[in-house]
Amino acid sequence: QRFSRQPDTAGKLRVSFEFFPPKTDAMEDRLWETVKRLEPLAPSFVSVTYGAGGSTRERTARTVRRILEETTLTPAAHMTCVDASREEVDQVVAEFVEMGVKRFVALRGDPSAGVGAAYRPHPNGYANGAELTGAMKRQGDLDISVSAYPEKHPESPDFATDIDMLKRKVDNGATRAITQFFFDNDLYERYVERARRAGIYIPIVPGILPVHNFTQVANFAGRCGASVPGWLAERFAGLENEPQIHALVASAVAAEQVLDLIERGIDDFHFYTMNRADLVYAVSHMIGIRPKADLGAEQPAAA
Numbered sequence: 001q002r003f004s005r006q007p008d009t010a011g012k013l014r015v016s017f018e019f020f021p022p023k024t025d026a027m028e029d030r031l032w033e034t035v036k037r038l039e040p041l042a043p044s045f046v047s048v049t050y051g052a053g054g055s056t057r058e059r060t061a062r063t064v065r066r067i068l069e070e071t072t073l074t075p076a077a078h079m080t081c082v083d084a085s086r087e088e089v090d091q092v093v094a095e096f097v098e099m100g101v102k103r104f105v106a107l108r109g110d111p112s113a114g115v116g117a118a119y120r121p122h123p124n125g126y127a128n129g130a131e132l133t134g135a136m137k138r139q140g141d142l143d144i145s146v147s148a149y150p151e152k153h154p155e156s157p158d159f160a161t162d163i164d165m166l167k168r169k170v171d172n173g174a175t176r177a178i179t180q181f182f183f184d185n186d187l188y189e190r191y192v193e194r195a196r197r198a199g200i201y202i203p204i205v206p207g208i209l210p211v212h213n214f215t216q217v218a219n220f221a222g223r224c225g226a227s228v229p230g231w232l233a234e235r236f237a238g239l240e241n242e243p244q245i246h247a248l249v250a251s252a253v254a255a256e257q258v259l260d261l262i263e264r265g266i267d268d269f270h271f272y273t274m275n276r277a278d279l280v281y282a283v284s285h286m287i288g289i290r291p292k293a294d295l296g297a298e299q300p301a302a303a
C-alpha cells in the first residue's frame with residue numbers, strides 16, 4: 001500500500017545532487033539549466049566530480065567556482081589521487097580551499113588506463129581514499145565525504161576488507177559516506193548493518209541513480225561494483241526507442257526505491273543527476289521536497 005499515502009516527511013528529508021564538469025559549451029548550458037532548476041530545492045550541498053588523472057581539474061574548478069559565485073548552493077569538490085603526487089593533490093585542495101570550498105569528496109579514483117586495469121598509485125601519491133581524507137583534514141576543518149560500496153568495491157576481496165577501508169576513512173576524519181548507486185535496497189541495508197557492527201557510525205547516504213538510459217547503466221554498472229537486477233531490466237525492456245515512456249518508468253522506479261528507503265528510516269539522499277534535472281526533480285517532489293520561493297527563482301522587479 002506504499003503509494004496510497006504520502007509519508008510524513010515534510011521538512012525532515014535532505015537531498016544532495018551530483019554533477020559532472022561539462023566538456024563543451026552545449027553541455028555547459030545544459031548543466032546550468034539543471035543547476036538553476038534544482039537550486040530552489042535547497043539541497044544540503046551539490047558535488048562536482050573530478051575526472052580520471054585530473055583531466056577535468058580545470059573544469060571541476062571552474063564549475064565549483066561558478067556555483068560559489070552565481071548560486072546560493074554549497075559546493076563539494078570531488079578529488080582523486082590518480083596520477084598525482086601528494087604535493088600536487090595538496091596544491092589542488094589548497095586552491096579549492098582558497099576559493100572558499102569547505103566540503104570535499106575524497107576518492108582514490110580509477111586507473112587512468114581505464115576501469116578494470118590494476119590500480120597503481122603514483123610513486124609519491126596517496127594510495128587510497130583513506131590517505132587522501134587524512135591529507136585533506138590536515139589542511140583545515142574541512143567536511144570530507146568518502147565513497148562506500150553496498151555490493152563492495154570490485155577490488156575488495158570480501159566485505160570485511162571493504163568495510164575495513166571505510167573504517168580507515170572514518171578514522172582519518174571522514175564524516176559522511178556516499179554510496180555507489182544500487183537498485184536493491186536490501187543490499188544497502190545489509191551493508192549499513194555491517195558497517196555499524198564494525199563501529200562505523202557516520203551517515204552512509206544512499207547514492208540514487210535515476211535511470212536516464214537503461215542500456216548505458218547496464219553496461220557500466222558491473223564495472224563500478226553495482227548489480228542490475230533482472231526485474232529492473234524487465235521494467236525497461238523494449239523502451240530503447242521510447243524516450244518519454246522510458247523517463248516515466250525511470251521516475252517511477254527511482255521514486256519507488258527512495259520511498260522504500262524512507263520506510264526503512266533513511267532521511268538523506270544523494271542523487272547522481274547526470275546533469276539533468278527532470279527525473280531528480282520529479283523524485284524529490286514525490287518525497288515532499290518543494291522549491292523554496294526565495295532561492296534561485298527570479299525575483300519580481302521592484303515597481
Ligand code: FAD
Nearest residue numbers: 049050078107108109110128129147153155156165178180
Ligand atoms: P578506495 O575506497 O580508496 O579504494 C577502493 C578499494 O580498493 C578498497 O575498498 C580496497 O578494496 C582497495 N584498496 C585501496 N587501497 C588499498 C590498500 N592499501 N590495500 C588493499 N586494498 C586497497 N571517480 C572519479 O574518477 N571521480 C569522481 O569524482 C568520482 N566520484 C565518486 C563519488 C562516489 C560517491 C563514488 C561511490 C565513486 C566515485 N568515483 C569517482 C569512482 C571511484 O573513483 C572508483 O570507484 C574507484 O575505483 C575507487 O575509488 P574509492 O575512493 O572508492 O577507492
